[in-house]
Amino acid sequence: MKMTLNALEDGTRAVIAEMPPGECAQRLEALGLYPGKTIRKISGMPFKGPVTILLDQRQIAIGHGIASRLIVEVEEGEPREGDRA
Amino acid sequence: MPSCDGRCTSCEGCLSRLPSLPDGREDCPKRILLTGNPNVGKSAFFSRLTGVHAISSNYPGTTVGFMEGTLRAGKTCYRLVDVPGAYTLEPTNEAEEIARKMIEEGGDKVIIVLDATALERNLVLALQVLERGIPSIVALNMVDEARHRGVLVDPAALQIELGVPVVPTVAVTGQGIRELVAKLDEATVSPLAGVPREERWQRIGEIVGRVQKVVHRHHTWRDRLEDASVHRFWGALIGIAVLGVSYRVVRQIGEGLINLVLDPFFESAVRPVLMKISDLLGPGSLLHTLLIGTLFDGRIDFELSFGMISTGLYVEFVMVLPYIVAFYAVLSFLEDSGYLPRLAVLFDALLHRLGIHGYAVIPTLLGLGCNVPGILATRVLESRRERFIAATLISVAIPCAALQAMVVGVLGNLGLRYVFLVYGSLFLSWLILGRALHKMLPGFSPELIVEIPPYRLPSAEAFAMKLWFRIRGFLLEATPLVLGGILVANLLTTTGTIGFLSRLFAPLFNVVLGLPASAAGAILLGILRKDVAVGMLVPLGLSASQLVVATVTLAMTFPCIATFVVLWKELGATDTLKSLGIMLITALAAGGILNAAFSFFS
Numbered sequence: 001m002k003m004t005l006n007a008l009e010d011g012t013r014a015v016i017a018e019m020p021p022g023e024c025a026q027r028l029e030a031l032g033l034y035p036g037k038t039i040r041k042i043s044g045m046p047f048k049g050p051v052t053i054l055l056d057q058r059q060i061a062i063g064h065g066i067a068s069r070l071i072v073e074v075e076e077g078e079p080r081e082g083d084r085a
Numbered sequence: 086m087p088s089c090d091g092r093c094t095s096c097e098g099c100l101s102r103l104p105s106l107p108d109g110r111e112d113c114p115k116r117i118l119l120t121g122n123p124n125v126g127k128s129a130f131f132s133r134l135t136g137v138h139a140i141s142s143n144y145p146g147t148t149v150g151f152m153e154g155t156l157r158a159g160k161t162c163y164r165l166v167d168v169p170g171a172y173t174l175e176p177t178n179e180a181e182e183i184a185r186k187m188i189e190e191g192g193d194k195v196i197i198v199l200d201a202t203a204l205e206r207n208l209v210l211a212l213q214v215l216e217r218g219i220p221s222i223v224a225l226n227m228v229d230e231a232r233h234r235g236v237l238v239d240p241a242a243l244q245i246e247l248g249v250p251v252v253p254t255v256a257v258t259g260q261g262i263r264e265l266v267a268k269l270d271e272a273t274v275s276p277l278a279g280v281p282r283e284e285r286w287q288r289i290g291e292i293v294g295r296v297q298k299v300v301h302r303h304h305t306w307r308d309r310l311e312d313a314s315v316h317r318f319w320g321a322l323i324g325i326a327v328l329g330v331s332y333r334v335v336r337q338i339g340e341g342l343i344n345l346v347l348d349p350f351f352e353s354a355v356r357p358v359l360m361k362i363s364d365l366l367g368p369g370s371l372l373h374t375l376l377i378g379t380l381f382d383g384r385i386d387f388e389l390s391f392g393m394i395s396t397g398l399y400v401e402f403v404m405v406l407p408y409i410v411a412f413y414a415v416l417s418f419l420e421d422s423g424y425l426p427r428l429a430v431l432f433d434a435l436l437h438r439l440g441i442h443g444y445a446v447i448p449t450l451l452g453l454g455c456n457v458p459g460i461l462a463t464r465v466l467e468s469r470r471e472r473f474i475a476a477t478l479i480s481v482a483i484p485c486a487a488l489q490a491m492v493v494g495v496l497g498n499l500g501l502r503y504v505f506l507v508y509g510s511l512f513l514s515w516l517i518l519g520r521a522l523h524k525m526l527p528g529f530s531p532e533l534i535v536e537i538p539p540y541r542l543p544s545a546e547a548f549a550m551k552l553w554f555r556i557r558g559f560l561l562e563a564t565p566l567v568l569g570g571i572l573v574a575n576l577l578t579t580t581g582t583i584g585f586l587s588r589l590f591a592p593l594f595n596v597v598l599g600l601p602a603s604a605a606g607a608i609l610l611g612i613l614r615k616d617v618a619v620g621m622l623v624p625l626g627l628s629a630s631q632l633v634v635a636t637v638t639l640a641m642t643f644p645c646i647a648t649f650v651v652l653w654k655e656l657g658a659t660d661t662l663k664s665l666g667i668m669l670i671t672a673l674a675a676g677g678i679l680n681a682a683f684s685f686f687s
Contacts, residue, residue, distance in 0.1 A: 005500050024531065025178045025465075026173075027534045028175060030172035030175075030177060030209065030538055031206060032203070032206035032209075033307065034286055042312050042315055042316075042321070043312070043315055043316045043317055043432065045117070045315075045320070045431070045434055046317050046434070047093070047431070047434040047435075048437070049317075049431075050430055050433045050434075050443065050532075052315040052430060052537070056203060057202065057234060058202070058420055058535070058536060058539075059315065059537035060309060060534070060535070060537065061429065061534070061537055062345070062533025063437070063442060063533040063534065065431075
């Protein structure tokens with residue numbers, strides 16, 4: 001199921017499906033985030049705050065606006081708690 | 086083996102202490118570039134290799150300019166250049182722009198520092214550098230932490246993949262530094278050809294697949310703490326706790342040093358010496374006025390006498406230095422722990438509404454120590470618009486530690502509510518001005534995208550070194566300005582210049598700010614040093630509310646000379662003038678509103 005990173009539930013693993021348009025895609029890619037990559041959402045901050053994800057054992061914070069244009073696909077099956085993505 | 090003076094070439098511990106040679110470009114023409122992603126330990130390497138201290142912290146973007154030092158390997162001498170951290174040579178910010186230019190200019194060799202805990206992402210820059218055809222050597226850094234996290238990277242296999250020597254290292258402890266220096270001569274041009282962008286990740290994936298093994302491991306308490314720190318509820322709670330504890334610790338250390346160590350020392354050891362000098366010079370002589378200042382009942386009053394070696398030394402060493410030590414002790418610990426980028430996550434929503442994103446919290450915190458490094462650190466922000474807003478906000482509404490120490494020292498005696506009134510006014514001005522700039526300036530600000538480093542326990546040695554260098558920096562820079570500032574103030578007073586300027590500005594100060602004309606001199610001299618300026622306000626006999634108005638106006642108005650110079654360098658002439666105009670208007674507005682509020686409520 002496809003959704004935005006903002007809509008993804010905390011603690012859930014997902015695969016990056018579409019990068020946001022514009023130059024922020026380049027900045028995300030520089031950090032190792034590109035389509036096909038598996039991530040786990042750690043949390044989203046209130047008041048349109050950033051979303052923090054876990055990518056290759058490293059936390060990355062992404063602004064709300066970008067996260068609302070970053071499309072992820074949730075993997076089938078139960079997310080396994082305790083797994084570092 | 087590096088050997089600058091022929092001593093002690095066998096002990097790794099000594100390497101970091103070997104003196105570096107003066108930077109002789111003529112007899113040391115060869116250049117080595119030290120490059121890598123942000124926060125992989127380049128600055129720690131630089132300090133180890135050259136003996137020149139480079140500030141390193143646990144967050145991306147500590148080094149935004151570049152540093153140069155001398156490194157000796159056998160008989161060869163090199164100039165080692167610490168290139169700012171970059172994820173890619175397709176620049177996305179100012180620091181990466183500088184990095185790309187430096188790599189393009191080239192060097193005789195390149196040391197590529199890779200973070201073994203995040204190999205895949207690190208290889209992007211590594212491949213981009215390797216394809217430039219400069220003889221290279223790779224330092225596979227943080228191998229200890231990687232092993233701890235269950236990431237095993239095989240250096241020999243990586244060496245085969247990249248075609249250049251790979252040395253496993255731990256820069257903070259110095260492990261592998263000797264081997265790295267010994268292998269500098271083996272640096273070669275990589276046979277790898279450029280990879281088109283579309284194939285980059287696939288290619289890197291293949292390399293990583295062949296050199297790295299990830300062992301499964303369970304959640305540790307550190308993982309849990311890292312996750313909790315960016316959680317919407319626990320994160321806020323941790324943030325409040327960290328800031329609260331930091332504030333308490335700064336106050337405790339600062340007050341402790343003042344009340345238990347430095348003030349008693351000045352009373353018992355410095356006062357007798359100064360009194361002897363005073364007798365020798367004879368009160369009333371010009372030299373006495375300049376050095377010792379006015380006597381009260383035949384005694385020196387450290388806060389009021391206003392001589393270079395009475396009030397001057399007291400202000401710098403007793404009132405300001407303790408808080409500098411306290412502030413930088415706490416800041417350095419927070420920097421090295423890796424907490425600051427998490428603070429950026431917490432503050433992003435607020436800062437985003439001021440036209441800057443969460444990462445601006447780091448320059449702002451640095452600005453609370455001294456505006457100069459704060460403004461320099463705005464280079465981590467991506468756009469010119471953000472950098473203008475962040476730099477202007479820092480120079481207008483972020484009081485440096487020296488100024489804060491004086492505010493606490495002077496207003497604290499009259500009641501803590503006055504101190505909070507000053508902080509409250511500055512914070513409110515910061516919010517309103519940020520919001521206004523965001524609304525008025527054309528364009529938009531990019532959003533937060535930042536890597537958050539793992540928590541690390543700061544190394545005692547690195548912490549002590551960093552604290553010492555910051556304190557030394559303060560003493561070297563502030564001493565001449567504080568003493569000179571008091572000299573200039575006294576000279577201007579005796580020649581009547583202050584009186585003239587005060588009369589000139591009297592209407593403005595009387596009507597708008599409710600201050601006597603004499604306060605004008607102090608606020609104008611804030612250009613030299615703001616702590617000295619607060620010191621000048623003390624003998625004027627202002628009421629508590631007048632002192633609040635004066636310190637807020639002083640804090641917000643024209644920056645001190647050091648801040649002005651760095652603003653000019655960072656923003657350029659036009660934007661600096663714009664920034665100064667904004668400063669003067671907001672300072673007068675804030676001071677005026679405070680004054681009006683005081684007269685309304687009294």
